[in-house]
Amino acid sequence: MKKYEEIADELRRRIADGEYAEGEMLPDQIALAEEFGVSRMTLKKAIDMIAMEGLIFRKRGVGTFVIKSALWNSGDSKADEYAGLSKQFPNKTVKSKIILFDILFPPDNIQSLLMLEDNQPVYHLQRLRIIDDKPYILEDTYFVAGLVKDLTEDIIHHSIYDHIRDTLGLKIGGAYRKIHADRSNELDWQELACDQHTPILEVEQVVYLTNGTPFEYSTARSRFDTRSYTITDIIKQ
Amino acid sequence: MKKYEEIADELRRRIADGEYAEGEMLPDQIALAEEFGVSRMTLKKAIDMIAMEGLIFRKRGVGTFVIKSALWNSGDSKADEYAGLSKQFPNKTVKSKIILFDILFPPDNIQSLLMLEDNQPVYHLQRLRIIDDKPYILEDTYFVAGLVKDLTEDIIHHSIYDHIRDTLGLKIGGAYRKIHADRSNELDWQELACDQHTPILEVEQVVYLTNGTPFEYSTARSRFDTRSYTITDIIKQ
DNA sequence: CAGTGGTCTAGACCACGTC
DNA sequence: ACGTGGTCTAGACCACTGA
Numbered sequence A, B: 001m002k003k004y005e006e007i008a009d010e011l012r013r014r015i016a017d018g019e020y021a022e023g024e025m026l027p028d029q030i031a032l033a034e035e036f037g038v039s040r041m042t043l044k045k046a047i048d049m050i051a052m053e054g055l056i057f058r059k060r061g062v063g064t065f066v067i068k069s070a071l072w073n074s075g076d077s078k079a080d081e082y083a084g085l086s087k088q089f090p091n092k093t094v095k096s097k098i099i100l101f102d103i104l105f106p107p108d109n110i111q112s113l114l115m116l117e118d119n120q121p122v123y124h125l126q127r128l129r130i131i132d133d134k135p136y137i138l139e140d141t142y143f144v145a146g147l148v149k150d151l152t153e154d155i156i157h158h159s160i161y162d163h164i165r166d167t168l169g170l171k172i173g174g175a176y177r178k179i180h181a182d183r184s185n186e187l188d189w190q191e192l193a194c195d196q197h198t199p200i201l202e203v204e205q206v207v208y209l210t211n212g213t214p215f216e217y218s219t220a221r222s223r224f225d226t227r228s229y230t231i232t233d234i235i236k237q
Numbered sequence C: 001c002a003g004t005g006g007t008c009t010a011g012a013c014c015a016c017g018t019c
Numbered sequence D: 001a002c003g004t005g006g007t008c009t010a011g012a013c014c015a016c017t018g019a
Helices: A003-016 A029-036 A040-052 A078-082 A108-113 A153-157 A160-167 A186-192 B003-016 B029-036 B040-052 B078-082 B108-113 B153-157 B160-167 B186-192
Strands: A056-059 A063-066 A094-104 A122-131 A134-144 A172-182 A200-209 A214-223 A229-234 B056-059 B063-066 B094-104 B122-131 B134-144 B172-182 B200-209 B214-223 B229-234
Touching: A003 A029, A003 A040, A029 A040, A040 A056, A094 A153, A094 A186, A108 A214, A134 A186, A153 A160, A172 B172, A172 B200, A186 A214, A200 B172, B003 B029, B003 B040, B029 B040, B040 B056, B094 B153, B094 B186, B108 B214, B134 B186, B153 B160, B160 B172, B186 B214
Parallel strands: none
Antiparallel strands: A056 A063, A094 A122, A122 A134, A134 A214, A172 A200, A172 B229, A200 A214, A229 B172, B056 B063, B094 B122, B122 B134, B134 B214, B172 B200, B200 B214
16 A cells, blocks of 8 residues: 555545544644655645545645535545446446347447447447336447457346456546437337437447547436436646 | 646647657656656656646556547646636627526525525526527526625626636635436526427536635526537546 | 666755735 | 745655566
8 A cells, every 4th residue: 555545545534534624724744744754745645635536725825724515525436437337326226128239330420439440340239227127327339349359148238347347457547428418219218218308318428448549439318307417526726 | 837837748749749659658757857857756747747638648567658549639628617608619709698686595405505604695697698699508606695796787797707716816626517408497498599398408516616615506508409518537547 | 687657755945825 | 934835856666567
């Protein structure tokens, strides 16, 4: 365990426990460095981390303070987003209905978004994700077949991301997302139990590996009254 | 100008100009530190910055590489989001129609989101933002009156965020956002030129100062076919 | 094994706010 | 003037990868 991570953990704990109360000033960096027995640079790295998380803020010439809104506290680790639905809802039953599973050469727009050549095939997968027996998300996904190998019927019924991460050993680097509202289409009516005038929330994304190679293009559609997308945005000053 | 910012700028330029091509390895940190005449710690800080922006990735024991998708390149600085519509569309005419402007004690849910006591009033402002003479966003905003002072008819016709930042000297720290799809309501029909069955994209947010004090709660509604919300998400490894 | 990036040090000086 | 956080150094050692 790196020293700055250990120190950051301890500082997070002190804030959560109220040892450093909201709005109050922390001890200065020199005092903290002495307390933890590290150099000031190392201590500052720990401080930088929890500042990025939005727990504290700093004023040069004044001090370091606990931020007032513990609102977006340490609870929701962003990594969950890529862990799959089963991890996001540990207390619910998550099932999948496979609507379509095929391998093919992608249409032009998708080929270009995934930066593919003409001879590179993709898996095309449509799944309805069902939570506690209610239809929740209608996924339409294209995976680059050369990267996301060995997709089987068994895997697509469970967590594809577990397979990508654990079996294939690929590392996810990030995603580009676009969130729309949309009119519902025939497939929505069938699968999401809605009618022609039900608004739909759609999350469209391209997901990349750490080296910048795109490996997935997908859209995820839900009824307007079952899902919303949340973001906490902290400005780097 | 800080040294690590200067170095980061230069490295960004080299990547943009193709001097370091996509997928290629950069010189190692010691060589770069010597070239720029700085210590390795300072050079690494510059490298860290552009890695967070998603331009490069690193493999310990191997090297530092230019990421393949220069897609989400340095173009779109996120700070724009808080600069107001007039800055986001510099080539278009941005107008505002004031629908409602009032000062009052907020309803309970908003009082709690803004962490206010019973005796703290808020401004309530409804504006239609018009771009190139087309209705675009219907804003419904509550400002904490104790923080966002001296709102006048003149200011609300132009940029409120300029007033907050420049005149009042407040520093924005971040925001918590929720993005929904919704059915349209009567006000939408009137102001956004749509009918009863037009889906609406709504961005609901609480905006905070750097010390964590919330100062704004707002919703921004648009027709589904005029706006979408984009995010680039880079995972810290 | 050589070469890479990651961590850490003990100190120095600077920029800023407050008194 | 003083105390705060921000930057920077010159060097050390470690962890990992690939030949």
